[in-house]
Structure formats: C-alpha cells, structure tokens
Amino acid sequence: MNILVIGTGYVGTTTGLIFCEMGYRVTGLDVDTRKIKALKEGKLHFFEPGMEELLMKHHQAGNISFTKETEKAIKENDIIFICVGTPMGEDGKADLIYVKNVSEEIGRYMDDYKVIVTKSTVPVGTAEKVAKWIESSQKKPISLDVVSNPEFLREGSALKDALTPDRIVIGTSSEQSRKIMRELYKNFHCPVVETTPKVSEMIKYAANSFLALKISYINELSRLCDVLGINVKDISKGIGLDHRIGAHFLQAGLGYGGSCFPKDVNAFIQTAKQHGRSLSILESAVKVNEEQPVFFLDKIKQALGGTVENKTLAILGLSFKANTDDTRESPSLLLINKLLEEKAIVKTHDPVAKTDLVPQYPSVLEAVEGADAIILCTDWKEYKEMELSALKAVMKQPYLFDGRNMLDKKLVDSLGFHYVGIAI
Structure with missing residues (x-):
C-alpha cells in the first residue's frame, strides 16, 4: 500500500x-x-x-x-x-x-x-x-x-x-x-x-476536553489552596494516587495552551450548542484557563509592592510547554501582553521558541541581568537545572515567580530569593 x-x-x-x-x-x-x-x-x-x-x-x-x-x-x-x-x-x-x-x-x-x-x-x-x-x-x-x-x-x-x-x-x-x-x-x-466515524470523531474531542478539564480543575483548586495556605502539590499527589483519577494533568500552573486544547474544547462546546445542548463543565474550564494567568499576575504584583510599572521582568519560556516551539495560545504570551499593558519592562528567553513582542536574549543570564524578577513560564529542563546563584548575582532584585511549580521552594529560598509559586 x-x-x-x-x-x-x-x-x-x-x-x-x-x-x-x-x-x-x-x-x-x-x-x-x-x-x-x-x-x-x-x-x-x-x-x-x-x-x-x-x-x-x-x-x-x-x-x-x-x-x-x-x-x-x-x-x-x-x-x-x-x-x-x-x-x-x-x-x-x-x-x-x-x-x-x-x-x-x-x-x-x-x-x-x-x-x-x-x-x-x-x-x-x-x-x-x-x-x-x-x-x-x-x-x-x-x-x-x-x-x-x-x-x-x-x-x-x-x-x-x-x-x-x-x-x-x-x-x-x-x-x-x-x-x-x-x-x-x-x-x-x-x-x-x-x-463508526461519528464515534471516532467524538472520542478525539472528548479526550482532549477531558484532559483540559483536569488541568483547569487543579488550577482552580490552587486558588483555594493559596488562601488556605495549603501546598497544591500535596493535593495533586493525594488525589493522583487514586487509580480512578491518575496523576497526569494534575500539575497546577499557568493553564493549558497550544494548538489543540484551546481550539478543540471550544469547538466541542460549539458542537453541543449546534445540537441544542450545553457542555457547562467545559465552559467553566475555559473560563478558569483564561483567568489563571491573571491570578498569577496578581500574585506577582502583590509581591512587588502592588505594581509592575517600570519593573524589569525576565520571562523564561515562551512555548506553551517544554520540548516544542509552539507558542499558539501560550500562557506566556498572554502574560507578556498583560505585563506590557501595565508598563513593565519585559525581557525573554526560550531554548527554541521565538517572539517579536519583546527583546529576546540568547542566554538565561543575559535575559535576567538587571531584572527585578524572574518569571518561569515553561517547564524546560534547562530552567530546572539553572545555576541560580549566578543569576541572583546579576539581578536588581532576587524575586523568582515559578508559574510551573518546577523548582524546589526550600532550595530557592535558601539561596536568598523571594520565591513565589502557585499555591506552594
């Protein structure tokens, strides 16, 4: 054939x-x-x-x-x-x-x-x-x-x-x-x-939408954990060990993006509407996903004295997830646009993804030089392995905002950073 x-x-x-x-x-x-x-x-x-x-x-x-x-x-x-x-x-x-x-x-x-x-x-x-x-x-x-x-x-x-x-x-x-x-x-x-073809087509939409739903569920829980002083990672572990739930897609962060989940979830919702039905759970998941970067931005502003105006912020990670150059519907870009609206000075780095929105630097060290804060937006392996002491030495202020909860809070704090994650 x-x-x-x-x-x-x-x-x-x-x-x-x-x-x-x-x-x-x-x-x-x-x-x-x-x-x-x-x-x-x-x-x-x-x-x-x-x-x-x-x-x-x-x-x-x-x-x-x-x-x-x-x-x-x-x-x-x-x-x-x-x-x-x-x-x-x-x-x-x-x-x-x-x-x-x-x-x-x-x-x-x-x-x-x-x-x-x-x-x-x-x-x-x-x-x-x-x-x-x-x-x-x-x-x-x-x-x-x-x-x-x-x-x-x-x-x-x-x-x-x-x-x-x-x-x-x-x-x-x-x-x-x-x-x-x-x-x-x-x-x-x-x-x-x-x-049948119809069932096959629906399986695809249902699968992607369910995974997006899990992401939004843990992200919404993270907001409650934040005010209750609970580490959301403990919640993820505690519920993820239940084989009926599973640990995948239960990591709190900035939300889902990419070429599939945003488009497919919305299309599935529209398919239901065309046939006189609503998928209200998925509609709520979309709303949570749209709000999550704003929730994180509020935490950033609160830590930096209530405003990001004229603050230099280094965004690490442009792609919606690691190991891809796909920036479609990336939470990083949404966050960058909101920071620019609030008159922040934004610098960026990503191992493979590109943007024309703000200055992009070839190394992490150059991106964070003179920065008031680092904002981790993509869980690239090289960010987890960064030499944090060297970065702190070139920064204006040692703030580190971890939008993927990928770093060890105790370790980062011990190096003299002000670490802020998502309910961690």
Missing part, C-alpha cells in the same frame, strides 16, 4: 514518518513551497525531539518523498490521509475550509477506489461531509470510503506517542475499509477501537 499524507505540518509529518517506520512508502503533499523545500532537504520546519533524525533516516533511504504535484500524488496512492489544519473560527467552531478544499481535489483527481482517512481533528459528522465533497467533485462516480482515525500526539513526545500509542481509534462504515485499516496498523501492539 502506498500512502499519501496531505498536509506536512506537525501531524502530517509525524504520521508519514511513523508509517515509514512500519515499512510503507509515503508521499507528503503540501501547497507550502517553504515546507516542501525544507522537507526535501531533510530539514524539519518545527521543533520536535528526535523527529529530524527520523526524517533524515527515511529521506536518505528513499522511503518518503515530498511534492506539490496534487494530481499525480492523488492518483498514485491507495490510502490518503488528510492532515490539514482546522483552525478555530471567530465563532469558536472548527473551520473546515482546508478539509473541504482537499476533499474536492481528491474527488477531482482520483481515478480508482481510495480510502480517505481524516487525521485532522474535526467535528462530529465531518466524515460524511468529506464523502459528499469528494463525490460532488468527481467527473464520474468512483467508489471510496472515508475513515476517521484521530491522532493522540503530545507535542514534545510525539514519536513515543506515535510508535507506542495507548490506543488506535478507527471509525469506518464499510468492511473493505476496515480490513485495509487493520492491515495498515497490523504492526502496532495496543488496543484498537473499531467503531
């Missing part, structure tokens, strides 16, 4: 390389000349640990190729994965314009039976729409099957998630496509959920 992946972003590139690892021949199709040029040279256009090495391996072996030739790519491949973006529209709904455009191109150029697989995160019922878009663009009737096969990748650990998944979800509506998908995934050793 030859596999075509349409869309060579984070999901598409990862999907293609994992199938190369499974022994398949993969073609990546994209309209973005910059992406295709970089990938043809074996260079990754985003940061993900271990991914560029895997790209180079399969590029040199000839297992993967990249092209902008849409018609040729569609005709020459048996299985087509749709991995294009589904950005959030102004109304909170997922915008399916790219999925629609790709579907119409598939219909225009396909010349025999194809299995079209939606890997992009899409609203419930999208598989039916994709089938209609393809069929309406065909020059003559050609049979096809549309399958829903959502991804469950975590940025920063995508290779591990893709190679050893917790589960594979396959939503099909025909025995022929079901057999093809079983064959495709035969070398994976994990539970496989075989269901």
Whole structure:
C-alpha cells in the first residue's frame, strides 16, 4: 500500500514518518513551497525531539518523498490521509475550509477506489461531509470510503506517542475499509477501537476536553489552596494516587495552551450548542484557563509592592510547554501582553521558541541581568537545572515567580530569593 499524507505540518509529518517506520512508502503533499523545500532537504520546519533524525533516516533511504504535484500524488496512492489544519473560527467552531478544499481535489483527481482517512481533528459528522465533497467533485462516480482515525500526539513526545500509542481509534462504515485499516496498523501492539466515524470523531474531542478539564480543575483548586495556605502539590499527589483519577494533568500552573486544547474544547462546546445542548463543565474550564494567568499576575504584583510599572521582568519560556516551539495560545504570551499593558519592562528567553513582542536574549543570564524578577513560564529542563546563584548575582532584585511549580521552594529560598509559586 502506498500512502499519501496531505498536509506536512506537525501531524502530517509525524504520521508519514511513523508509517515509514512500519515499512510503507509515503508521499507528503503540501501547497507550502517553504515546507516542501525544507522537507526535501531533510530539514524539519518545527521543533520536535528526535523527529529530524527520523526524517533524515527515511529521506536518505528513499522511503518518503515530498511534492506539490496534487494530481499525480492523488492518483498514485491507495490510502490518503488528510492532515490539514482546522483552525478555530471567530465563532469558536472548527473551520473546515482546508478539509473541504482537499476533499474536492481528491474527488477531482482520483481515478480508482481510495480510502480517505481524516487525521485532522474535526467535528462530529465531518466524515460524511468529506464523502459528499469528494463525490460532488468527481467527473464520474468512483467508489471510496472515508475513515476517521484521530491522532493522540503530545507535542514534545510525539514519536513515543506515535510508535507506542495507548490506543488506535478507527471509525469506518464499510468492511473493505476496515480490513485495509487493520492491515495498515497490523504492526502496532495496543488496543484498537473499531467503531463508526461519528464515534471516532467524538472520542478525539472528548479526550482532549477531558484532559483540559483536569488541568483547569487543579488550577482552580490552587486558588483555594493559596488562601488556605495549603501546598497544591500535596493535593495533586493525594488525589493522583487514586487509580480512578491518575496523576497526569494534575500539575497546577499557568493553564493549558497550544494548538489543540484551546481550539478543540471550544469547538466541542460549539458542537453541543449546534445540537441544542450545553457542555457547562467545559465552559467553566475555559473560563478558569483564561483567568489563571491573571491570578498569577496578581500574585506577582502583590509581591512587588502592588505594581509592575517600570519593573524589569525576565520571562523564561515562551512555548506553551517544554520540548516544542509552539507558542499558539501560550500562557506566556498572554502574560507578556498583560505585563506590557501595565508598563513593565519585559525581557525573554526560550531554548527554541521565538517572539517579536519583546527583546529576546540568547542566554538565561543575559535575559535576567538587571531584572527585578524572574518569571518561569515553561517547564524546560534547562530552567530546572539553572545555576541560580549566578543569576541572583546579576539581578536588581532576587524575586523568582515559578508559574510551573518546577523548582524546589526550600532550595530557592535558601539561596536568598523571594520565591513565589502557585499555591506552594
């Protein structure tokens, strides 16, 4: 089976390389000349640990190729994965314009039976729409099957998630496509959920929304812990050891961000509204997430005498989480904008992510020089291993605000810092 992946972003590139690892021949199709040029040279256009090495391996072996030739790519491949973006529209709904455009191109150029697989995160019922878009663009009737096969990748650990998944979800509506998908995934050793496209699409939204809900739950608890003088880490440990709850996503911090949770939760809420229902718990989770950076900013202002005006603040971490360069919906950027509104002087550092909002420095030492405070916003390993004494020596005031509760409070305090975490 030859596999075509349409869309060579984070999901598409990862999907293609994992199938190369499974022994398949993969073609990546994209309209973005910059992406295709970089990938043809074996260079990754985003940061993900271990991914560029895997790209180079399969590029040199000839297992993967990249092209902008849409018609040729569609005709020459048996299985087509749709991995294009589904950005959030102004109304909170997922915008399916790219999925629609790709579907119409598939219909225009396909010349025999194809299995079209939606890997992009899409609203419930999208598989039916994709089938209609393809069929309406065909020059003559050609049979096809549309399958829903959502991804469950975590940025920063995508290779591990893709190679050893917790589960594979396959939503099909025909025995022929079901057999093809079983064959495709035969070398994976994990539970496989075989269901309908609608159920598969909803599983993806429900999973992401539940994880976002856990994050907002512990963040809201952290505010109560703060006024009660309770360490929220003790609460996380105490409830996380219950196997019915689990310890993952129970670390209090600045809130969730990235390309998935904010968009997917809002889209799920809008899907419910379209069908006359409300997901009030998720609506509350969104509100908590929006408020969490403001809660932390209030703690910063309180510690610095009630204002940040004319204070020099060093923000460490721009990406929404460690091991990625993704700054979409990053709490760090929201915090930076609010600090600028309050006339603070902001300096930044991040190992890989970039911003044009404020001056960014190549080293942590340069970023904190002359600063009244350090604000830790992303849990990069190198921040946990910082030589704090050296940083304190170049700072104006030794305040350290830990927005990820990643440092040892007793140790930081012993070095002469004024440490402030989130309910810690």
